[in-house]
Amino acid sequence: MNISIVPALKVLRPAAMLVIVILVGLVLGYWANATFVPGNSPEQPIAFSHKIHAGDNEVPCLYCHTQARRSPSAGVPAVSKCVGCHLEVATEKPQIRLLMSYWENREPIPWIKVHDLPDFVHFTHKRHVLANIECQTCHGPVETMDRITVSSRAVNGSAQVGHPWKMGLCLSCHRENEVVNGIDCLTCHK
């Protein structure tokens, strides 16, 4: 008996094409979103540049993020802190005018959070700052960024795909520095 699959393929061809088109479409859509709408570098309400502040003018990180050395969270400076300098500095730039409009209306600036950890991770800035870990170790070369971005170069200087803040980042560093209880689950997950 002679069996051929050709007639069956003929029937299936439109369906197969449909599946291929859908799959290609899904990948394309996904890729377009990942490329053109990145979550790791959102546009902020004020185009604050870390490059100008921390890079060009070498303002220390802890000058603004004062909480980092004594609190779990590094803290965002109050609007008054920005205004403290910008009453005098660069007052004519449009972004500084925008800042002053927030200040005059007594409104906080709704910064968008970029660096985030899941709620089940108990990370504390205090310990790491007091242990003289450079901010850039996790946050990447912030002093070169005009817009804050989750840096894929944060880990070991090598490029990584996706978000670099996985548990491996914590563990490798804790292992390397032989942190006491550094790889104990309850050190971070409590």
Next chain:
Amino acid sequence: MPNIDRREFLKLVGAGGVSVGAGFMLREANKDPREYLIPHVLAPEDFSSGLDTFYNSVCSMCPAGCGISVRTREGRAKKIEGNPAHPVSQGRLCTLGQAGLQALYNPDRLTAPMRRTGEGESASFEEITWEQGLKQVGDRLDLLRAARRGNRVAFLTQGVRGHLAQLFESFMRQLGSPRLLHYDFDHPHTLYAANQQFFGESRLPYYDLANTRLLLSFGADYLNNWISPVHHSLGFGESRQGRADVRGRFVQIEPRMSISGAAADEWIPAKPGTEGILALGLAHHIVAEGNYSGADLGAWTNALADYTPDAVAEQTGVPVNTITRLADSFVDTTPSLAIGGGAAGNHSNGVDTLVAVNALNYLVGNIGQEGGLVLNPEPAGPAVQQHRASYSAMVELAEAARQGEIDILIISGTNPVFTLPPAAEFAEALAQIPLVVSLSSFLDETTALADVILPSHTYLESWGDDFPEPGVGFSVGAVSQPVVSPLYNTRGTGDIILDLARRMGSSSVMPWQNMEEFLKYGWRRIYQRGDSQTLAQGFDAFWTSVLKAGAWGETTNGSTAFTLNPDVIAGIGVAPPEFSGSEEDYPFILHPYLSPNFHDGRGANLPWMQELPDPMTSVVYGSWVEVNPVTAEEMGLSEGDLVDIQSPHGQLRVPVFVYPAIMPNVIAIPIGQGHGEYGRYAKGRGVNPIEILSPLLEPITGNLASSATRVNLTPTGGRVKLVKTGGVSRDLGRDIVQHTSLGVEVSSAADNSIPITEVTT
């Protein structure tokens, strides 16, 4: 290239377009939700993001006045605990105090001033500005004051102490109105009156539970709701386990086993209202056995002549040998202490009962003794007159309103429409008052009938102070400070009153801009009592240290010497209790008790309190009536059966809970549920037993004899399932509660009449 017709092509284009969109959304949905970092505009000095800041303050969830320590983070209150430095709470706090956060964050809080619009059924509230609300009230106050008709203003508040009480008083003095009433359902009027009679001062003494070796409690549920439960619990623990060689013994005398009864070594059910007679029976035995040898022995012998153990056993239902045994051990154990209150004080003979309890302490020399009853010094707070309003004072107010004698009624923090029996006709009286102003934080039953609502801050947002009553044997005070910024467009009660005072032209007498300023003014006087070191540092340092510590104290004790006025002895005697309703028609005595969760109903809008199982029955959310197993069996009732409970003044439908530790002719319903308003968590849950109470009074104080209503029970045939966490109360052969005999034969059988056994169904 395959051959594609136009139709096929359009199909593919459509599918492709949709799938690109789907892919895009798939990625979008996988992203973390966008979070914001909202900075301060101006950073407060004491603020560190991510770090806790603790503020010491005073709890206002019940009148005990515990010191609290509130953990805040990023300007939000997160947790309330007891303040270890405060002598009343000593680092502990009850469940209601812990749930204070839910008063602050309650979704049903009043967020802005409101005014009633429309009449009757179509009435509703519209939001107004503070200026509108204060002007409306202030202008009318000013008119009345100018016309010298200020006595047409009445001010009804919950029991307040300290400078807020003084503020209310001077406010009403400016109006020339005597109608300032402090009303709380559970205020121990009879205890104050009994102390006035016996000690000559209308104050509560300090009950030194911690150092006592034998405590007789006549109806006082001291571990649950009586006066200062957190402090009593501390004393209870100290007495039981805090001393190496002594374990304090507790005997609880009450018709229905309360939490304190469950914690006691012995629970003695005396017939309701006969607790005082029992106390005098003990006193008789003490005197008759020659265990009292004071100069006034003759007077005591005469006064107690009628209270022979046999006669008392007959009246109280407590066996003779129990009476004599208790009396003997009360004498033999030093120090010992008798306390009385709660349901025992809420009978027609309430004052006499509590005088009898004081007499018992006097006869064995407990007064002024460590481990006994320590007289408190004069409170350090501002001197204010007594404005305690009993039931009859509230009825008088309602009557005055009906006569058209009241033009303005200001209500602050109390909810009389819920906590007064309908016989007082308080809600009807409110309708007769042209302007009812409520300062409540919540839309409770009373506020719902108000014309203008000027909502107050919760206690966690406002300034105040407290001088706990009873003190702890020495002077204690504490300042209540705001621990968070106000959440809504509300104002502090004191600030509202000061604003109204300005509007009626009293700013020369009451010049303070706000409560904080007034408090500082008042605390200057307390600062001046300080030693030279305190004075040298200046007032600001003193103020800061009081706020930081959350407590202020002085180690001057009250007087220890006490001489009894001989006239008191002749007046000692407890009449049999009166009940409303005949025994034939109403065979049961209703024992309404304050719920451990809701107090007098004020905690019912806190979901934590609603979902907390009742400690004795484990029932959650609803109401129930506790019925003795024997009674239940006779009537064919079992758990969950709906019964109608009828008193001469009303009727309730409520499910049965078979409760072994209650006298067969007594039924008990917890107070606190059955709200018709008061927010989503309180509304429409359970029943309010106050609704069927008869307006029977204690004649000396005018206190409502709330434990003296007779009721009958009618099964309806209906049935519900009680929500409770407890399973079967029986052992079922599992040997969970293992027991062995003491090796001592306990005297005659049925020593205390009611065996605690479960019913077999």
